Amino acid sequence: MAKRSRRKLLLIVATATVLAAMIGLLRAEGRMFLCACGHFAVWVSNWCSSTTSQQLLDPYSLTHILHGFLFFWLITLLLRPMPRGWQLWLALLFESAWEVFENTPYVINKYRTETAALGYQGDTIVNSLGDLACALVGFLVARRLGARRSLFVFLLIELILTVWIHDSLLLQILMLIRPIQAIKLWQTCHP
Numbered sequence: 366m367a368k369r370s371r372r373k374l375l376l377i378v379a380t381a382t383v384l385a386a387m388i389g390l391l392r393a394e395g396r397m398f399l400c401a402c403g404h405f406a407v408w409v410s411n412w413c414s415s416t417t418s419q420q421l422l423d424p425y426s427l428t429h430i431l432h433g434f435l436f437f438w439l440i441t442l443l444l445r446p447m448p449r450g451w452q453l454w455l456a457l458l459f460e461s462a463w464e465v466f467e468n469t470p471y472v473i474n475k476y477r478t479e480t481a482a483l484g485y486q487g488d489t490i491v492n493s494l495g496d497l498a499c500a501l502v503g504f505l506v507a508r509r510l511g512a513r514r515s516l517f518v519f520l521l522i523e524l525i526l527t528v529w530i531h532d533s534l535l536l537q538i539l540m541l542i543r544p545i546q547a548i549k550l551w552q553t554c555h556p
Contacts, residue, residue, distance in 0.1 A: 387461040413554035433503020460500035
């Protein structure tokens with residue numbers, strides 16, 4: 366029993382360490398904790414809003430749910446024997462690393478110049494925490510659904526995002542790697 370308690374404590378400490386490191390690194394990158402707009406919102410539905418990526422959740426949070434699906438597939442493929450708690454921790458580590466990398470000047474400028482995210486200034490820490498939570502939810506949902514059903518849900522979310530906000534995880538990847546002007550024009554917000 367004591368051995369299981371030690372393992373559980375180690376997992377809690379490892380989780381807290383990753384969260385603290387992510388928050389510390391984001392602050393070191395100059396990320397604000399809350400939106401400079403002066404108010405806090407749980408959800409921003411307008412994907413063309415200047416508060417997208419500034420509040421807890423926004424339409425792009427769904428792409429982070431899809432990150433969780435990808436992490437589940439990767440971890441299941443490569444590390445199936447790993448205990449389930451540590452698999453979830455690894456997904457937490459991957460998403461935390463992405464949040465730190467996503468908020469580097471290099472990626473912010475890449476988003477700003479190569480995608481529809483014109484004027485993008487990076488995420489607030491609260492938005493990164495929301496994205497992290499979404500990735501963990503995605504991981505757990507994919508685990509519950511299994512590989513085949515989670516692939517169907519992944520593609521369904523991609524389709525919904527593409528129709529709704531003219532963007533999705535796969536389109537983001539494409540536009541960061543190989544920007545296509547016609548897609549960028551289609552994605553651009555028109556007041």
